Amino acid sequence: MYYELAASTWGKEETDAIQRVIDRDRLTMGDEVKAFQNEFAAYHGKRYGVMVNSGSSANLIAVASLCFKKDRPLQRGDEVIVPAISWSTTYHPLQQYGLKLRIVDVELETLNIDVSQLEAAITPKTRAIMAVSILGNPAALDVMRAFADKHGLYFIEDNCESLDAELNGKKAGTFGDVTTFSFFFSHHIATMEGGMVLTDDEELYHLLLALRAHGWTRDLPAGPSPIFERRDEDFFEAYRFILPGYNVRPLEMSGAIGREQLKKLPGFTAERRKNLAVFQKLFGGDERFIIQRETGRSSTFSFTIILNPALKLDRKAAFAALTKADIGYRIITGGCILRHDVMKFYDYEMVGEVKNAFTAHDWGFFVGNQPFDISDRIEKLYSVLDGACAR
Incomplete structure (x- = not known):
């Protein structure tokens, strides 16, 4: 891929x-x-x-x-x-x-x-x-x-x-x-x-x-x-x-x-953060895409993207474009737990309105980050989504 x-x-x-x-x-x-x-x-x-x-x-x-x-x-x-x-x-x-x-x-x-x-x-x-x-x-x-x-x-x-x-x-x-x-x-x-x-x-x-x-x-x-x-x-x-x-x-x-991996971890994190800077530069100023606001210093496991629901963009069309471009994507972490069948086994209560988690579940996805330079892939990602999410 x-x-x-x-x-x-x-x-x-x-x-x-x-x-x-x-x-x-x-x-x-x-x-x-x-x-x-x-x-x-x-x-x-x-x-x-x-x-x-x-x-x-x-x-x-x-x-x-x-x-x-x-x-x-x-x-x-x-x-x-x-x-x-x-x-x-x-x-x-x-x-x-x-x-x-x-x-x-x-x-x-x-x-x-x-x-x-x-x-x-x-x-x-x-x-x-x-x-x-x-x-x-x-x-x-x-x-x-x-x-x-x-x-x-x-x-x-x-x-x-x-x-x-x-x-x-x-x-x-x-x-x-x-x-x-x-x-x-x-x-x-x-x-x-x-x-x-x-x-x-x-x-x-x-x-x-x-x-x-x-x-x-x-x-x-x-x-x-x-x-x-x-x-x-x-x-x-x-x-x-x-x-x-x-x-x-x-x-x-x-x-x-x-x-052995622990010895390499600081270098891995440094490379991931370089890739994050590229991603933030490309996606950060585009109102079509809601990306994670960094708190502290992220170790940037992956790049999350939520299509702005106010703009009514087509997530299926975005997924189709990513698939055609040979770019992997998936649900954000495990999505909103309230959307899963397993909840029938749980004793739980929601605190107030749960809205943002549903928005992330319905409109969001993530793509990978790696501990080496993937700036070319991130640029391709933006180009693909820019075309798929044209207003």
Whole structure:
């Protein structure tokens, strides 16, 4: 395809890392995963990292960890404030743990949650807020952190789409009590499959470790733990289950690849931002196209375009032109969650009118960004849409 949604970021370093693991003949989670966890946490200035097999699994155990805290655990029937646009597995763990969603509209210009609606969203049963930074563009994480602190809420940060973004000089993914990341093929770094949870809280760290692997104590650090008391029976302790956990462990290869990808991440982000500047120059002044207003410093996962609904442009004609030009496109993240069949399984309530998320769902799409120069493709993109959306 002339202009792909995603492209490989691997080089010899990643294939050498795979071979290194094969040569050691330790394919299950081991020292490479442990090293990557430490390096990734250090990159973000956080105490603890727990790698898993996907960003979706990261969200699952992040939510679960808050449900097993000794003090003030999340409980069935508690409410969580969420944005109307995100990926499905932002929401699914909340439903799976019996939590009610308070769905708030997004800003049309940023595609992130409209924080002016937060006070209207809170009720006496609200216990947490889930922040999502859409496609590299930081949400108002500082505002949400302050809001969570003011109201005694847990702050979960889903940063799966916005690795290496920054807000006020602080990395996205460092504002939450727990924060999640994804290393899927199309994301900022790729480890085949993979994800990460970061936290500064020792209790949450121990809960995450246990939840990742069967709910057992075997992978917890030596010494006292805030989540259980060790016994003297070593035979039993080796297979002691304390939580209803999962098996969402990553492969050792994924950890080794992640270490190499992390070294390249600053360069990847710099190239993505150069491409963003080209995109903004071409599309930013054209009233036909609503593009994301950058907040902080975006790590620009992709380029979102919403056809201005006031001009009644033909999205199908635009899609046909993109297809003919061999340019990939797709729905923005997962679209508006309220439009999906899965909502029949959810306990949820909308906060006020949800309008912008529907507009983005009905009139929007995104095209890819890559960690190398694609200025020629972006120029072609504009030319194609300029012709298809002639007024």
